[in-house]
Amino acid sequence: MGLSETTRRALRLTAGLRPDSDLSLFVGQALRRPQSVSALVPASDRLAAAMAAQIPEGPGPVVELGPGTGKITRRILGHGVAPEDLHLVEINDEFVSLLRQRFPELAVHHCGAQTLCDLGLPPLRAVVSGLPLLSFPAPLQARILRAAFRQLAPGAPFIQYTYGPSVPVSARLMQALKLTARRRNVVWGNLPPAQVLTLHRLHG
Numbered sequence: 001m002g003l004s005e006t007t008r009r010a011l012r013l014t015a016g017l018r019p020d021s022d023l024s025l026f027v028g029q030a031l032r033r034p035q036s037v038s039a040l041v042p043a044s045d046r047l048a049a050a051m052a053a054q055i056p057e058g059p060g061p062v063v064e065l066g067p068g069t070g071k072i073t074r075r076i077l078g079h080g081v082a083p084e085d086l087h088l089v090e091i092n093d094e095f096v097s098l099l100r101q102r103f104p105e106l107a108v109h110h111c112g113a114q115t116l117c118d119l120g121l122p123p124l125r126a127v128v129s130g131l132p133l134l135s136f137p138a139p140l141q142a143r144i145l146r147a148a149f150r151q152l153a154p155g156a157p158f159i160q161y162t163y164g165p166s167v168p169v170s171a172r173l174m175q176a177l178k179l180t181a182r183r184r185n186v187v188w189g190n191l192p193p194a195q196v197l198t199l200h201r202l203h204g
């Protein structure tokens with residue numbers, strides 16, 4: 001499904017008002033691939049910081065799904081995750097090129113989040129997701145969450161932001177995968193305001 005002409009005009013205007021090459025790239029990709037990018041602008045710095053703050057200390061790699069231009073990536077590194085422990089999984093070739101230039105010390109995997117299990121990583125400390133889960137069809141949502149929880153260490157969080165008031169995963173899927181959601185923060189200063197939540201797998 002494409003964006004309406006009004007939305008396209010608003011995006012062009014926004015890009016014109018802020019001479020920021022990341023923003024232009026982001027807007028361009030939002031126009032070309034509305035379903036997978038599914039946002040008008042990247043995460044704000046405040047939202048990025050709120051996401052990174054949810055990463056627990058401890059061993060194991062951290063995977064970021066859908067890093068885009070790397071706004072949250074920067075904050076994850078600032079939070080103290082060692083570069084060798086951070087893996088980026090991005091499906092968009094333009095974003096992958098930018099991320100490889102910008103973060104040469106990181107492993108940037110050019111693939112879909114649904115193939116996370118193929119990367120052969122040890123149990124993960126956390127997954128940080130910038131994926132627009134709400135706009136994904138239910139089967140894709142299910143594949144991504146199944147893959148993530150197969151890789152996460154017991155009790156480790158799947159950290160997600162959403163622009164809606166509720167959990168961006170259907171109750172049916174939450175139940176099928178035995179997941180529970182915890183609301184962590186609302187970032188009012190983001191455009192639009194965003195909610196940070198963590199998903200966990202129930203045990204027993």
Ligand SMILES: C[S@@+](CC[C@H](N)C(=O)[O-])C[C@H]1O[C@@H](n2cnc3c(N)ncnc32)[C@H](O)[C@@H]1O
Nearest residue numbers: 036039042043066067068090091092112113130
């Ligand atoms: C809403 S943007 C978020 C970008 C960035 N994390 C931020 O917050 O500004 C969604 C990102 O997810 C990526 N993406 C969409 N579907 C994906 C998939 N199946 N696997 C990996 N990345 C995906 C898009 O290319 C885009 O970079």
